[in-house]
Amino acid sequence: MARSWTRLHEHLGHPPGSLTYDMVTAAVADKLSESDDLDWKEKLPGFTPKPGIWNEFAKDVAAMANTRGGLLVFGVSDRIELVGVDLASADKKQMFSAVRKGIQLYISGVDLIELPAPGGGGPDILVVDIPPSEMAPHFQYGWEQKGKDRVTFNAPYRINDDTFYMTEHQIARAYQDRFARRAAADALLKERLAQATEVVLSESPDFHAWLVIVTQLTRPVPRLVPAPIQAEAAAVLRQAIRTAVRVRGATDRSAILSGRLADDLRVGLRRWAGSNFLTSDRRNLSTGKRGILVELHHDGAIVVCVDLSTRLAAGDDIAVDTGGLSTVTQEAVVLADAHRLHRAPGTAVEITAALATGSTDRRIVPFAYDFGNPEPVEGTRHPRSLLASSTELAPNADDEILRECAHEISDGLLHQFGIDFRQ
Structure with a gap:
């Protein structure tokens, strides 16, 4: 279930409640910058038919869950312009599968929110709402091919609008924080x-x-x-x-x-x-x-x-x-x-x-x-x-x-x- 308080609520001064199409368009009009809990995405995530391959969508989900949660908003360009996506082509089943199969531990509470344009005459938006996880660190795993196949297993996290990977001491600290919580x-x-x-x-x-x-x-x-x-x-x-x-x-x-x-x-x-x-x-x-x-x-x-x-x-x-x-x-x-x-x-x-x-x-x-x-x-x-x-x-x-x-x-x-x- 979607969270009732997000970066958009905070920026727009809205009370807790459901995320709406108008809230996204207002944030875009304000040119709200990306942050560790907000990522504008122009295109829907792509998925290879080959199981187990490294997936950027799973990485983005794990990074936000390891930080403090956040929103992936599909249909907004890097220049923070509303371009929209085709909601009919959004493979929500595959998106949930990437979260389930490509991340350990499983991140519960991830929600996909379809925001069609009012009246059907404008660009549609898809929002992925990722809650902060009390079970961090979460590792994204799979394999990728760069010269030769290699297995990857990393714990991503965000600083501002960039994604990094935890070092050994950061992972140790994340486990300590989990047990302390x-x-x-x-x-x-x-x-x-x-x-x-x-x-x-x-x-x-x-x-x-x-x-x-x-x-x-x-x-x-x-x-x-x-x-x-x-x-x-x-x-x-x-x-x-x-x-x-x-x-x-x-x-x-x-x-x-x-x-x-x-x-x-x-x-x-x-x-x-x-x-x-x-x-x-x-x-x-x-x-x-x-x-x-x-x-x-x-x-x-x-x-x-x-x-x-x-x-x-x-x-x-x-x-x-x-x-x-x-x-x-x-x-x-x-x-x-x-x-x-x-x-x-x-x-x-x-x-x-x-x-x-x-x-x-x-x-x-x-x-x-x-x-x-x-x-x-x-x-x-x-x-x-x-x-x-x-x-x-x-x-x-x-x-x-x-x-x-x-x-x-x-x-x-x-x-x-x-x-x-x-x-």
């Missing part, structure tokens, strides 16, 4: 999980249990993308609640995340946050109503915390509503997808869920509702703590993928009780 991402996810857990547990007694779900994008939102305003964050939350109801095949009254949260989203530290217990008119959590905290971070992450406790367990046990766990997980996954589509549609989302309690001395007892009556689930384990459950939501998720992702998260928690509701 992965470690930093893991640390940030754990930090957000710990912070959210601390906030909700500090507001409730020891016999309460909270489902805490945090997410983060696998590819960061570009720094220059404007932060969402309150109305945008509220619209994302409302849409996610409606979508989650549809995905579950339920009714609006079954939703746990309330649309009222969207009406009272408040600014936080690089985020919008809504809760029904962190305000001056906070209610008493012991009344049995659920505590809820929702955060939509500017970097595309979300935090969802819901009190799943009931007062039904005997003695010092903690009773947990398993149906509520499944419902909240579904709504959180859909919210993660909706927020991702608004901030950075072409990236995957990492999701982690944990069941947090204020005391490890109490056992957690799973409850389910049978015809409206809560009953402990028979034959289950009653652990004192649960391991976190994690998964990844791929881009372009449809309803079935959203359901399966939510099931994977909730099953990871419920299986630790010995429960499998899908058997």
Whole structure:
């Protein structure tokens, strides 16, 4: 899926959104110079029928992915004049094949955008949108004939409008950067999980249990993308609640995340946050109503915390509503997808869920509702703590993928009780 923020958006002062024909023609009229993330191309890429041969198109894709992503715009001459291309002759299948077969590791998220002239009376444009890769370095390989056949295997990258090849120490540094990014991402996810857990547990007694779900994008939102305003964050939350109801095949009254949260989203530290217990008119959590905290971070992450406790367990046990766990997980996954589509549609989302309690001395007892009556689930384990459950939501998720992702998260928690509701 195409990125919503590119060199053209930045140059023209456009907000995040789809790339349009008018945006390209405006940039051409401004004589926008080539850079490390913009390359004007007069002709469509050519492909030899011989498999494995060195290909300039694959080199250009790998170079931009190894740098910071960018656009290959076909139909614009070196003098930055709009000359157009024949979209009917663009071999998109072969272009994707060159990316798949000529580059290692595979670069995900490359998108081909056809921009026909409005009304069909002008030159058409083809744009290849290449996201920055968190898995760099990527190597382009094949063979070429110069005097004799030779195999080539290089990691290209861009400086301004030129392409170079990484030296050994640059490749080593690129691998170090990849591992450092992965470690930093893991640390940030754990930090957000710990912070959210601390906030909700500090507001409730020891016999309460909270489902805490945090997410983060696998590819960061570009720094220059404007932060969402309150109305945008509220619209994302409302849409996610409606979508989650549809995905579950339920009714609006079954939703746990309330649309009222969207009406009272408040600014936080690089985020919008809504809760029904962190305000001056906070209610008493012991009344049995659920505590809820929702955060939509500017970097595309979300935090969802819901009190799943009931007062039904005997003695010092903690009773947990398993149906509520499944419902909240579904709504959180859909919210993660909706927020991702608004901030950075072409990236995957990492999701982690944990069941947090204020005391490890109490056992957690799973409850389910049978015809409206809560009953402990028979034959289950009653652990004192649960391991976190994690998964990844791929881009372009449809309803079935959203359901399966939510099931994977909730099953990871419920299986630790010995429960499998899908058997």
